[in-house]
Amino acid sequence: xxxxxxxxxxxxxxxxxxxxxxxxxxxxxxxxxxxxxxxxxxxxxxxxxxxxxxxxxxxxxxxxxxxxxxxxxxxxxxxxxxxxxxxxxxxxxxxxxxxxxxxxxxxxxxxxxxxxxxxxxxxxxxxxxxxxxxxxxxxxxxxxxxxxxxxxxxxxxxxxxxxxxxxxxxxxxxxxxxxxxxxxxxxxxxxxxxxxxxxxxxxxxxxxxxxxxxxxxxxxxxxxxxxxxxxxxxxxxxxxxxxxxxxxxxxxxxxxxxxxxxxxxxxxxxxxxxxxxxxxxxxxxxxxxxxxxxxxxxxxxxxxxxxxxxxxxxxxxxxxxxxxxxxxxxxxxxxxxxxxxxxxxxxxxxxxxxxxxxxxxxxxxxxxxxxxxxxxxxxxxx
Ligand SMILES: Cc1ncc(COP(=O)(O)O)c(C=O)c1O
Numbered sequence: 001x002x003x004x005x006x007x008x009x010x011x012x013x014x015x016x017x018x019x020x021x022x023x024x025x026x027x028x029x030x031x032x033x034x035x036x037x038x039x040x041x042x043x044x045x046x047x048x049x050x051x052x053x054x055x056x057x058x059x060x061x062x063x064x065x066x067x068x069x070x071x072x073x074x075x076x077x078x079x080x081x082x083x084x085x086x087x088x089x090x091x092x093x094x095x096x097x098x099x100x101x102x103x104x105x106x107x108x109x110x111x112x113x114x115x116x117x118x119x120x121x122x123x124x125x126x127x128x129x130x131x132x133x134x135x136x137x138x139x140x141x142x143x144x145x146x147x148x149x150x151x152x153x154x155x156x157x158x159x160x161x162x163x164x165x166x167x168x169x170x171x172x173x174x175x176x177x178x179x180x181x182x183x184x185x186x187x188x189x190x191x192x193x194x195x196x197x198x199x200x201x202x203x204x205x206x207x208x209x210x211x212x213x214x215x216x217x218x219x220x221x222x223x224x225x226x227x228x229x230x231x232x233x234x235x236x237x238x239x240x241x242x243x244x245x246x247x248x249x250x251x252x253x254x255x256x257x258x259x260x261x262x263x264x265x266x267x268x269x270x271x272x273x274x275x276x277x278x279x280x281x282x283x284x285x286x287x288x289x290x291x292x293x294x295x296x297x298x299x300x301x302x303x304x305x306x307x308x309x310x311x312x313x314x315x316x317x318x319x320x321x322x323x324x325x326x327x328x329x330x331x332x333x334x335x336x337x338x339x340x341x342x343x344x345x346x347x348x349x350x351x352x353x354x355x356x357x358x359x360x361x362x363x364x365x366x367x368x369x370x371x372x373x374x375x376x377x378x379x380x381x382x
Pocket of ligand 1 (some may be wrong): 045047048066177178210242243244245
């Protein structure tokens, strides 16, 4: 059935991103267990999930937030509180003086940026770090692989030439994406192999994001064990990680409405009030096929639906889906797992309606948190 069975769902505004409070808290519990059982602290990566009205639920269970720009650093400081870890591939000269009062840690992507701006951190409480490139990533899609040959992200071991610049207190290694416990173990081994000689000289090691602890196949106990063993070998190191996806993994959906049906000899276009390029860009960039509640992969004899986005980009569609009942104009479709890397990436391309944002509270009530109007579109442009 394409129509949600829960009557509450059919009354939600459309389109709308809907966070489920209970699911977010279930994910948080996994990170709390990790931190209680292993010497590691977890920061929320705002680049993946920045829905700040729910930060009060996350704050007590996490060590802080990580930011990749001045604006994310400001959001982290103002809305999350606690530690603010900042890393950006480049800092503009104007940004750093504004970031410094907000940050606990600032990580530089290159030796050049460190040499140009490191001086600004002198006589502050901010801890300076260097992003290292461990030259290992299990990620198959180049778009999401920070360790492709010739990557611009992070300092390779050979670039250090045996010398850690004075003033660098820690390393950030981000080389994973939706990865498992084995990839974590391999990353730790690779860091020891390539950067082991520098580990006695630093105070903290941030293992970045991409640790998908909240997914079904992730062996959290295995991760706890490898982190503990690593820490036994380097007991002076403060260990951190900064996942985004894993915290918001499977915690909510994007609800949309079928606005039109266009028949072709091969399939039916179900024209929606959401756009893949504007609201779910990873579906086209990664690319991946999102799960739609009640839909399946078509088999012989099925009526095949292609889900059409609301922009005029020719490729703004996803295929192919089948439903038990023929779709009707006005039906609701629910795109599952649409909390991470969606709301932070949306655009108003084509002036399409921006989905509202709301929350299904533990009580079962729906709270509408934000709606968007013409002014939101217009004010970005002039
Ligand atoms: C430096 C850094 N830290 C953390 C993250 C968060 O990764 P994820 O959302 O996959 O956990 C990213 C993602 O690109 C990143 O580049």
